[in-house]
Amino acid sequence: MSIKTEAIGKEWPATTYEIGREKIGEYARVIGLDNPVHFDRESARAAGYRDVVAPPMFCVTYSAPALGPAMFDPEVGMNFAAMVHGGQEFEWGEPACSGDEITTSAKCLEIFEKDGKGFYVFETRSVNQNGDEVVKGTWTNIVRGV
Amino acid sequence: MADLNAGDAIPGLSVTPDKYLPHRYAGASGDFNPIHIDPEFAKAVGLPNTILHGLYMMGLVARSATDLAGGDPKALKKLSVQFRGMGAPETEIVVSGTVKSVDGDTVVIDTVAAQGENQTIRNAEAEIQL
Numbered sequence: 001m002s003i004k005t006e007a008i009g010k011e012w013p014a015t016t017y018e019i020g021r022e023k024i025g026e027y028a029r030v031i032g033l034d035n036p037v038h039f040d041r042e043s044a045r046a047a048g049y050r051d052v053v054a055p056p057m058f059c060v061t062y063s064a065p066a067l068g069p070a071m072f073d074p075e076v077g078m079n080f081a082a083m084v085h086g087g088q089e090f091e092w093g094e095p096a097c098s099g100d101e102i103t104t105s106a107k108c109l110e111i112f113e114k115d116g117k118g119f120y121v122f123e124t125r126s127v128n129q130n131g132d133e134v135v136k137g138t139w140t141n142i143v144r145g146v
Numbered sequence: 147m148a149d150l151n152a153g154d155a156i157p158g159l160s161v162t163p164d165k166y167l168p169h170r171y172a173g174a175s176g177d178f179n180p181i182h183i184d185p186e187f188a189k190a191v192g193l194p195n196t197i198l199h200g201l202y203m204m205g206l207v208a209r210s211a212t213d214l215a216g217g218d219p220k221a222l223k224k225l226s227v228q229f230r231g232m233g234a235p236e237t238e239i240v241v242s243g244t245v246k247s248v249d250g251d252t253v254v255i256d257t258v259a260a261q262g263e264n265q266t267i268r269n270a271e272a273e274i275q276l
Contacts, residue, residue: 027174031205035217056222057205085200089226
């Protein structure tokens with residue numbers, strides 16, 4: 001069987017997420033992080049951050065909403081029943097802090113078939129209110145039996 | 147700051163997520179896929195039970211990397227992982243790794259997350275700036 005590839009290069013509308021201090025703390029507690037820079041404004045400022053700072057992997061919380069419409073796009077046509085999250089890469093820039101307004105855009109980088117599996121690779125780019133890139137994500141989903 | 151050299155083992159970490167951890171991670175991350183929180187749904191789609199979020203385990207890998215920099219979040223510049231085995235709640239996760247290279251203040255580490263013999267995250271490569 002062949003795989004649909006017309007969505008390669010497609011971009012979806014950006015989403016915006018305002019980072020809240022308590023949300024950072026909630027995430028940090030789940031991961032077991034105890035550095036006070038994730039909970040306490042004074043500690044974060046003393047460490048050189050503008051405000052309470054997000055752990056790097058908190059980026060999934062603010063960048064995933066941009067990815068949803070891409071993954072569910074019929075033009076992409078992923079079979080969710082047979083899909084697994086195969087790989088993930090993040091490259092961080094400016095730290096993300098409480099009060100930041102993060103805008104994330106999503107794009108389909110690649111769709112290809114290998115060994116009977118479909119590989120769907122998306123990119124998200126997240127920038128803060130000053131236009132500085134905070135993170136770039138590369139999300140690889142694998143669909144069995146395409 | 148620890149003096150790191152290529153080939154050194156990193157301290158790593160071990161965590162046993164409780165039964166409700168996937169619920170808390172779902173709330174924190176916004177990922178409410180029922181395979182992580184609803185045993186009936188998980189079994190209906192052929193899984194043995196609910197499974198951990200891969201990105202939760204990636205969060206633990208990131209934690210083991212920032213731990214090398216005293217927990218400073220901005221030390222982690224890049225992290226790429228491959229998800230392989232499925233992770234289960236109520237089972238110990240061990241994150242271990244070695245230093246791949248050191249170039250000035252840039253350290254690259256290779257990490258694995260495993261539950262017993264089941265490697266849930268492989269080929270995790272983290273670049274940290276000390």
